[in-house]
Amino acid sequence: MSERVHNRSAGQGPGTKAERRLAAQLAAKKAAEARRRRQSMLGAAAGVLAVAALIGGIVWLNSGDDDTKSTAAAPSASATVPAGETAPPAPALPEGADPALKTKPTVGPGTGELKKLTVTTLIKGTGPAVKAGQQITTNYVGVLYKDGKPFDSSWDRGQPATFAIGVGQVIKGWDQGLVGVPVGSRVQLDIPADLAYGDTGEVSGPLRFVVDVLAAR
Known part of the structure; x- marks a missing residue:
């Protein structure tokens, strides 16, 4: 009995070979499991990166849409x-009206x-008079006073x-020109350059607007 134990300790007996084969099999199994875990982690990381890229693209597109909407909402002379x-x-x-x-x-x-500044009533409304500080809703056409070239139109x-009226907006x-105008009116505003955009720039000099006052709150 003691001799068999000695032989196993020395790595020479048949029992020792079996154990070595088992140990080798276990080591191979562990290595395979480690490779599978690494591959799984790499796959998960790739999936996360793909999702992040997709979300980033959507956010970028939405941001572009917002920029476009914002630009479209701004008044345009053309x-x-x-x-x-x-x-x-x-x-x-x-x-x-x-x-x-x-x-x-x-x-x-x-x-x-x-x-x-000259204010000419073209159609007189029957609503309340516009007061400074109110939010008014208007339709309007703007042209250059000297040649009638249009540069802006809500239509x-x-x-x-x-917008707020009478408060510098x-x-x-x-x-x-619009404070005191009854709601429902159409008025023509002939505005000198110093009360408009000045004498320089794309829209300069005296201007003429025809403005419909649709609401005042």
Whole structure:
């Protein structure tokens, strides 16, 4: 009995060979399991990177959409109805308003030298007078006073413009010319350069606007 134990300790007996084969098999099994774990981890990491790339692409696309929407919402001097498309729908009018406010006005140039702000009522509304600090909703056409060249129009964008009046959010000619105008009115504002955008820049010099006041809150 003691001799067999001695032979196993020395690595020479048949029992020792069997144990060595078993140990080798166990080592191979462990190595295979380790390889499978590494491959699984690498696959999971690749999956995470793919998902992250997909999410990043979606966020980038959404950001691009937001930028586009933001730009489209800003007033544009060159906005027009694309060829082959119908004109924007008529705006909602205040109760009792003249149906003419559903139609975009034709605006021509002024005559002579414009030295002061001139407000001309084209259609008189029956609503309350606009007060400074109110949010007003308007449709408008803007042209250069000297030659009638259009540079901006809410009609072409298909959406009225809403803003605070009399508090410096718009040009002085609007702040001064629209306060006191009854809701439902169409007025012509002839604005000298110092109450508009000045004498330099793409839109400069005296301007003419025809503005429909649709609401005041």
